[in-house]
Amino acid sequence: MVHAMIIQRIPTGIPKFDELIEGGFPENSMILLVGYPGAGKTTFSAQFLYNGATRHRAKGVYVCFAETKETFLKNMMRFGWDFERLEKDGRVAILDLSVTRESGLQKNLDTIMETMTSLNANRLVIDSFSAISMGLKEPIDIRVMIHLLYRFLKKANCVSILILDQPWGSTSLGEGISEFLADGIIHFETYFDKNEILRRRFRILKMRGTNHTRTPHEYDITSEGFVILDGEKSKEEKSREEEYSVRRGFTDLLEVKGIGVKRSNLLRSLGIRSAEDLAEADPKFLASNLKISRRAASKIIKNARKLISD
Numbered sequence: 001m002v003h004a005m006i007i008q009r010i011p012t013g014i015p016k017f018d019e020l021i022e023g024g025f026p027e028n029s030m031i032l033l034v035g036y037p038g039a040g041k042t043t044f045s046a047q048f049l050y051n052g053a054t055r056h057r058a059k060g061v062y063v064c065f066a067e068t069k070e071t072f073l074k075n076m077m078r079f080g081w082d083f084e085r086l087e088k089d090g091r092v093a094i095l096d097l098s099v100t101r102e103s104g105l106q107k108n109l110d111t112i113m114e115t116m117t118s119l120n121a122n123r124l125v126i127d128s129f130s131a132i133s134m135g136l137k138e139p140i141d142i143r144v145m146i147h148l149l150y151r152f153l154k155k156a157n158c159v160s161i162l163i164l165d166q167p168w169g170s171t172s173l174g175e176g177i178s179e180f181l182a183d184g185i186i187h188f189e190t191y192f193d194k195n196e197i198l199r200r201r202f203r204i205l206k207m208r209g210t211n212h213t214r215t216p217h218e219y220d221i222t223s224e225g226f227v228i229l230d231g232e233k234s235k236e237e238k239s240r241e242e243e244y245s246v247r248r249g250f251t252d253l254l255e256v257k258g259i260g261v262k263r264s265n266l267l268r269s270l271g272i273r274s275a276e277d278l279a280e281a282d283p284k285f286l287a288s289n290l291k292i293s294r295r296a297a298s299k300i301i302k303n304a305r306k307l308i309s310d
């Protein structure tokens with residue numbers, strides 16, 4: 001008997017990225033994001049949560065083990081991602097667990113689980129997994145911890161990104177266990193080109209149940225966050241704004257009935273950059289941020305849907 005199993009896809013909303021993995025991460029998957037210092041691991045993962053919360057009605061939990069919540073919030077504001085507001089709106093939760101590192105893994109997992117449940121979240125980022133394992137000296141502890149975490153994540157019914165910090169020059173990805181358990185592995189690399197310019201590229205090494213890209217892809221961290229470049233380096237000279245609209249070919253927000261310059265700027269700062277994004281926005285989120293009624297927000301979303309379907 002043949003079962004046609006359809007794997008539901010969880011989009012990152014990152015331009016061009018989802019196309020490389022058949023539309024998004026497989027549902028309920030555990031993804032390892034391995035990369036060098038400053039490669040953009042935090043940016044990519046935060047963008048996944050931000051897009052989820054603002055465009056896909058997906059709630060998310062970000063767990064900071066490596067940096068403090070305050071630094072995280074400040075850095076993300078540089079991309080125009082107001083996580084503080086999302087947290088106030090109950091669309092994300094940011095847990096700063098660095099101070100409770102001594103209190104043990106199980107307690108931290110309980111805190112994460114409680115937050116995931118009370119928020120009804122289905123996206124989770126642990127930044128970083130390496131920071132948790134640093135507290136464990138014996139390999140046996142690490143093994144136990146990984147299995148504990150894996151079982152926990154499968155129960156949590158979410159897509160999780162576990163960040164693994166890779167020292168420069170190191171060729172090994174993880175500790176030899178998590179790579180086999182993970183449903184997907186993405187590798188972020190920084191390198192110097194022949195002109196000594198710092199460049200970035202990523203590879204997808206594994207994505208279960210997915211016909212994923214097998215070539216390396218160039219990317220950059222820009223004021224818009226994670227951007228795939230892919231052989232379009234001349235575009236680096238263009239303004240980021242222009243690049244974005246050229247890449248996506250999406251409909252301008254100003255074409256949506258009810259959206260003027262002021263609202264369009266406000267929406268952009270919330271990560272809603274096109275009529276297509278707006279069509280998928282959550283009315284409650286929109287209403288609270290544009291300071292309009294839920295009804296008016298639904299109307300605008302309807303207008304956006306109509307515009308793109310025409």
Ligand SMILES: Nc1ncnc2c1ncn2[C@@H]1O[C@H](COP(=O)(O)OP(=O)(O)OP(=O)(O)O)[C@@H](O)[C@H]1O
Nearest residue numbers: 036037038039040041042043044078079221222223
């Ligand atoms: N607003 C910005 N505009 C352009 N580039 C930025 C901006 N903010 C950060 N970057 C670039 O991104 C890098 C940091 O990205 P990020 O913090 O996501 O990396 P990371 O892999 O999480 O780093 P770490 O290993 O330190 O945790 C910086 O070193 C810088 O090159």
Ligand SMILES: [Mg+2]
Nearest residue numbers: 041042043127
């Ligand atoms: Mg980081």
